[in-house]
Amino acid sequence: MDSNRLQDELMLERNSRLEFEHKYKSVIDHNLDPIITINLSGRISYANIAVHKAFGYRLKELTGRAIIDLIGEEKNNEFNDFLSRAFSGESIEMEGIKFFHKRGKYLSAYVKTIPVAIRGDIKEIHLILRDTSFHLKNNERLLFLSYHDQLTGLWNRRALKEHFDADADYAFRCDEQLSLIQLDLDRFNTINDSIGRNGADEILKMIADRIKLVIPKAGKLYRNGGDEYIILLQNHSIEKTEKLTQKIMSDFTKPFYFNRQEYFISSSIGISVYPEDGTELEELLQKAEQAVRFVKERGRSHYRFYREEMNTAFTDTALMEAHLRRAIEFNELELHYQPQVNLKTGEIDSFEALLRWNNRKFGFVSPAEFIPLAEESGLIHSIGDWVLEVVCAQLKEWQDKQFRPVRIAVNISPKQFQIGAFAEKAKQIIEKHGIHPSSFEVEITESALMNMKDTLSTLQKLKEIGVTISVDDFGTGYSSLSYLKQYPIDIIKIDRSFIKDIELDEKNEAIAKTIINLAHNLGMQVIAEGVEKDLQAEILKEADCHKAQGYLFSKAVPASEIAERYFA
Ligand code: C2E
Ligand code: MG
Ligand code: MG
Numbered sequence: 189m190d191s192n193r194l195q196d197e198l199m200l201e202r203n204s205r206l207e208f209e210h211k212y213k214s215v216i217d218h219n220l221d222p223i224i225t226i227n228l229s230g231r232i233s234y235a236n237i238a239v240h241k242a243f244g245y246r247l248k249e250l251t252g253r254a255i256i257d258l259i260g261e262e263k264n265n266e267f268n269d270f271l272s273r274a275f276s277g278e279s280i281e282m283e284g285i286k287f288f289h290k291r292g293k294y295l296s297a298y299v300k301t302i303p304v305a306i307r308g309d310i311k312e313i314h315l316i317l318r319d320t321s322f323h324l325k326n327n328e329r330l331l332f333l334s335y336h337d338q339l340t341g342l343w344n345r346r347a348l349k350e351h352f353d354a355d356a357d358y359a360f361r362c363d364e365q366l367s368l369i370q371l372d373l374d375r376f377n378t379i380n381d382s383i384g385r386n387g388a389d390e391i392l393k394m395i396a397d398r399i400k401l402v403i404p405k406a407g408k409l410y411r412n413g414g415d416e417y418i419i420l421l422q423n424h425s426i427e428k429t430e431k432l433t434q435k436i437m438s439d440f441t442k443p444f445y446f447n448r449q450e451y452f453i454s455s456s457i458g459i460s461v462y463p464e465d466g467t468e469l470e471e472l473l474q475k476a477e478q479a480v481r482f483v484k485e486r487g488r489s490h491y492r493f494y495r496e497e498m499n500t501a502f503t504d505t506a507l508m509e510a511h512l513r514r515a516i517e518f519n520e521l522e523l524h525y526q527p528q529v530n531l532k533t534g535e536i537d538s539f540e541a542l543l544r545w546n547n548r549k550f551g552f553v554s555p556a557e558f559i560p561l562a563e564e565s566g567l568i569h570s571i572g573d574w575v576l577e578v579v580c581a582q583l584k585e586w587q588d589k590q591f592r593p594v595r596i597a598v599n600i601s602p603k604q605f606q607i608g609a610f611a612e613k614a615k616q617i618i619e620k621h622g623i624h625p626s627s628f629e630v631e632i633t634e635s636a637l638m639n640m641k642d643t644l645s646t647l648q649k650l651k652e653i654g655v656t657i658s659v660d661d662f663g664t665g666y667s668s669l670s671y672l673k674q675y676p677i678d679i680i681k682i683d684r685s686f687i688k689d690i691e692l693d694e695k696n697e698a699i700a701k702t703i704i705n706l707a708h709n710l711g712m713q714v715i716a717e718g719v720e721k722d723l724q725a726e727i728l729k730e731a732d733c734h735k736a737q738g739y740l741f742s743k744a745v746p747a748s749e750i751a752e753r754y755f756a
Contacts, residue, residue, distance in 0.1 A: 217237060218236075222242045222243065222318075223235070223314050223315065224250070224255065224317065225312050226271075228275065230255050232255055233251065234247065235250045235251075239317070242319045243287060243289050243319075244289050244290030255315070266282070267282070271313075274313050275310055280300070280301055281301075282298070284298075285297055298317070298318040300315070300316045335347040339389055339411070340392060340393050343409065345413065347410065348412075351408060352469045355420065356469075365462060366421065366423075367421040367461055368419075368460050369419040369421070369432075369458075370459070370476035371399070372415060373415035373453055374453070374454045374455060374484070375488075376388070379391060391446055396411065398444075402432065402439065404424075406422040406423060407419055430491075433459065456480050458475075458477060458479025458492055459476060459492070460472040460475040460476040460494045476494060479495075479498060482498045485505075505561060508547075509561055512562060515545055515547065515571070523541045523575065523582070525541055525596065527539050528735045530734065532729065536594075539594065541578075542744040543559070543571075544744075559601065563603050576614065577617060579596050580621040583624075594627065595626070605636065611649030611650045612649070614628070614653065625654030628656065633659070634660065637671065647676055657675075657676060658679035658715070659679070659680050661717075669706070672706075677712060680712055680714050681716075681717055684717045688718060690727055697727060700716065704731050704732060713735070715734065716736040717736075718739075720738050721740060722740065724738075725740055
């Protein structure tokens, strides 16, 4: 071969090598994925433009640096192994390494190696990187959603199951207890009815936030759907669990605000304990629920630990409801009347009508038990109407017999009050029977008054008709008293809980006296409920309480007995 030809060929080969290198370099330079090239000692020799975009470094900032310095420490060993395999010629991939961004944060990345071999010897390695933090965020989000309640962001039932399995396992090994607290909101459907689904959702969130504040480190809060929350506590003594429950209950005495209106919501709480009450989650849930129902049947707004007796004392509410449905038809309902005694004069010119239900299967059932059932099932409307009819008929009968004028107070459930046109209904019945409107009194509990919309207009209409209005169980439901100014209220009834022990408990005495003064100052009458002892009546009389009702004077008795005793 002559020298000219040789030179030409060398030239050609050099050109084609340059051309190839050029193409190869531009593929790397413009690749959308970040690519870093490292030499055999693990130091960076090259980085493309995408590296700058993804991780913030320019080529000159990286050249000569050890790749391992850019990797999150916890995977250092794994990454070194990975590199040595790559140096032995394998093209391999690794997920989930943390790559240090120039601005200080770690980004999750995926790496693929491409060994560069020249004549069989590995000279360098290209690392193709991909920022997977976005996917990771998505995955994390999916993971979050599957373990959390969407409305409140609390853990969900699925999370409870997994946490319980782990916690129970630990508790078993360490001979510890777990407490499972189930919290059910009382009458939350009335909130739903009055402010609608969206408003009720807002309140459910506020409740979650409020409970969250008191959950200890070793506890987790779950939403169990609807208006139920669950707290799982690790290694908590009965005393500590009870303290926490009391704290939650006292936090519930503060109102929740929605659209600048205050709402009072109480809760009933049942507690079961691992391993005493069961070792499986389902069993513990069922027992906590039984304790909740036990509380609800006994007037709500309280807490109980599960006890074996609850099983036997437990009534079949579905069956009871079926019986209640036919109570009017079977003549099982009766109204009894409890006299309200004027403490100064001893005179009696008013009574409270209290429902009695004597059922052939269940016997006498307390209104504290069947009224909530009637409210939940909607039966309260027909039962409530029946009560209004009977009371008006009773007043009419006494009026016709020319007995001295008296007044009867009727307990009105918030459900009845809420259905709209309650005032119109009362008017119609009063007119139908031809009784004096002022001889008819409606008793509405304080908390119910607050939780209803249109309360003011209904009360005003009742006032226009001439009906007497009283606030029942005063002092138990509310913290702000401004409604007393707004609403046309005639009578305040001091709740029994303040009268009980009034002779022993100075605080109760102070509360009762304050309520009495308040009523006087507002020009309202005041009636003390649940007076059982002479001394209690004496204290109340001295404090200028107008009237009292309670076992000291009489329990509620049938109408015939009232006529005999008070009108003879
Ligand atoms: P309430 O309106 O606060 O009625 C007073 C309750 O205290 C009555 O219980 C009465 O029997 C009881 N009581 C009266 N004096 C004493 C006493 O000296 N000591 C004690 N420990 N208790 C006394 P009852 O009849 O079991 O009624 C419970 C609740 O059921 C009532 O509380 C009321 O909220 C509701 N209720 C009763 N009748 C009706 C009704 O016709 N309609 C509606 N919606 N609710 C009713
Ligand atoms: Mg009452
Ligand atoms: Mg009461």
